[in-house]
Amino acid sequence: MIQKIFSTLLVLLALSPLQNAFAAKITDGDIHKGDYRWLQFNLMQSIDNKIPFENQQDTYFEMEFGGRSGILDLYGYLDIFDIFNSPNSDRHGDTSTAATQDDNFFFKFAPRFSLDFMTGHDLSLGPVQEWYVATLFNVGDRALFEEYIGFGSDIQIPWLGKLGANLMARHVRENYGASDEGEWNGYILSTNWFKPFVEFQNQSFITWQGYLDYKFGANKIADDVNRTSWSLEWFNGIYWHSKQYAAGYGLKYYQNMALFKSGGFAGETSGFGHYLDLTYKF
Template sequence: MIQRLLIAIVAIILLSPMTSAFAAKVTDGDIHKGDFRWFQFNLMQSIDNKIPFQNQQDTYFEMEFGGRSGIIDLYGYLDIFDIFNSPNSDRHGDTSNPNAQDDNFFFKFSPRFSLDYMTRSDLSLGPVQELYIATLFNVGDRALFEEYIGLGSDIQVPWLGKLGANLMARHVRENYGANDEGSWNGYILSTNWFKPFVEFQNQSFITWQGYLDYKFGADKIADDVDRTSWSLEWFNGFYWHSKQYAVGYGLKYYQNMALFKSGGIAGETSGFGHYLDLTYKF
């Protein structure tokens, strides 16, 4: 399945039409001409997701943000779990399970640095519109700290529009005691998209939005019976957007979530999960 997904992505890219430099490319020296920013609050309900250690059902709060300022293209979010302090939440705490990781928050921060803007050059080639030095930080409040660095791009895909794609190497500061802590171990191929496909007269619209994260080559933990060298997360969200609000449903497919083998010490980490979302935009 993984190979088919990757082949499909490569095929879409290769079959995309040749494009000229993207519209926001700076030619007059003003690198802030195309600046923008956005910020929103999301109230999320997860159902049967495959977070390790049976953290499947939770109502949590998310602060999500992104934008562009000169050379920097930015995306990030902060999740605060068990926002209503509910005993029905899997994140409420499980003192009976010594292996459970009852994190209070998760932080994802992904700045990319435009090589086009830094070099004042048009590096676009065919469907590839812009190149970046891509970075990513995944941080949990107890024992997770992953750092990634590599090459990123924006790719123009037929119908879908702009597809963000990044290939990065993985460095591990903390990983819940795994034997790859303090080392480089593995890679990630990540993509993301946001495609409005139904528009209404009141300027609201419906989107297909999501991401695919494929981690691979994490061989230093493959000798652990409960860990694996690869994982997949594929989120497909369908959202109605207005200027101030959004409502959405997300279907997410997991395989070996967080590099834990499904059915092992971490429980079920493969399969489908569901998300419901209410959003307020600033």
């Protein structure tokens, strides 16, 4: 299934008529001409999601941010769990039953550095409009710290528009005591998209937005019967946006979430989960 998805993507790229029209341009030496930034607060409700150790239901707060400043392209978010201190949350109450239940937050930070802007040359190639040195940091509250580095790109896909795509190597600083801590172990292929497809007269619109994260090649934990060498997270959201607000529903497919084998000591880590979201934009 994964191979079919990647093959389809490659065919779309090969057939795309787009050439260099979408490439990053530096016409007058001003790399800050296209700078922008955004910040929003999200109130999220997760339902039946497949976070390890049965953390399926929770109402949490998310601060999400991003933008562009010269060579730097940035995305990130901070999740604060059990925001209402609710006994109905899987993140609430007795922390002795699961290794991650007393985690209070998760932080994702993903800076990318434009090779086009750093070199001063247009490196676009066909539908690939810009190249980056890509990095990613996943930080958990108690004992998770993953670092990634590799290459990224912005790719123009027919109808969909700009697709962010990154291929990075994975370094494990902390991973809840896994045997690969302190080592390079595996890779991640990550993509993301944001496609408005219905626009209204009041300038609000509806989008299809989401991401796909495919981790693979984490073979240094293959001898652990509770862990796997690959995992998949695929989020598809339908959102309504206005200038100040957004609301949406997301369907997420998991396979071996966080490289934990489904049905092992981490519980069910494969299947579908659901997200409801209310957003305030700054």
